[in-house]
Amino acid sequence: GWIEGKISYSGNKSGNHKLYVKITDSNSQGILEKDVSLLGVDLSRGSMDYLFLDIPPGGPYRAASYWDVNDNGIYDNDPVGDYFGMFLISSGLPTIRIDIPLTRNP
Numbered sequence: 001g002w003i004e005g006k007i008s009y010s011g012n013k014s015g016n017h018k019l020y021v022k023i024t025d026s027n028s029q030g031i032l033e034k035d036v037s038l039l040g041v042d043l044s045r046g047s048m049d050y051l052f053l054d055i056p057p058g059g060p061y062r063a064a065s066y067w068d069v070n071d072n073g074i075y076d077n078d079p080v081g082d083y084f085g086m087f088l089i090s091s092g093l094p095t096i097r098i099d100i101p102l103t104r105n106p
Contacts (some may be wrong), residue, residue: 001089004051005098007036007065009043011079016040018068021050021100022075026060026086043067043079043102060086065100079103 007019019037036050048077055061058083066080089096 001055001057001091001093002050002051002053003055003063003087003089003096003098004049005014005063005100006047006049007043007067007081007100007102008047009067009079009081009102011102013067013069013079014042014044015069016042017071017078019048019050019073020068020071022064023052023055024062026062028062031055031061032100041067042068046097048057055089057089057091059088061089062086063098063100065102074096075081 017040018035020038022033041048066075066078069078079102081100
């Protein structure tokens, strides 16, 4: 299955940094995580579209994102955002659109 959406940021951080999306199950166990920006992105200049093509059927799942402004490659004190809701993936059904605003630091 697949999802797509837009990741936006309204804080004061800037610079070219990697942007990650994490898909977890209802118990917060990781299903998939990947860098959706490849060479990095400066979210202070605009939003970023993403597409996940390889989500296994099932769920419920949750989507979260983080912008790695300290460039250490881990989910820590960087701007993060969650899609507050669960979603299900079924083979052959239309794309699910999930927009994730990055609005807080943990």
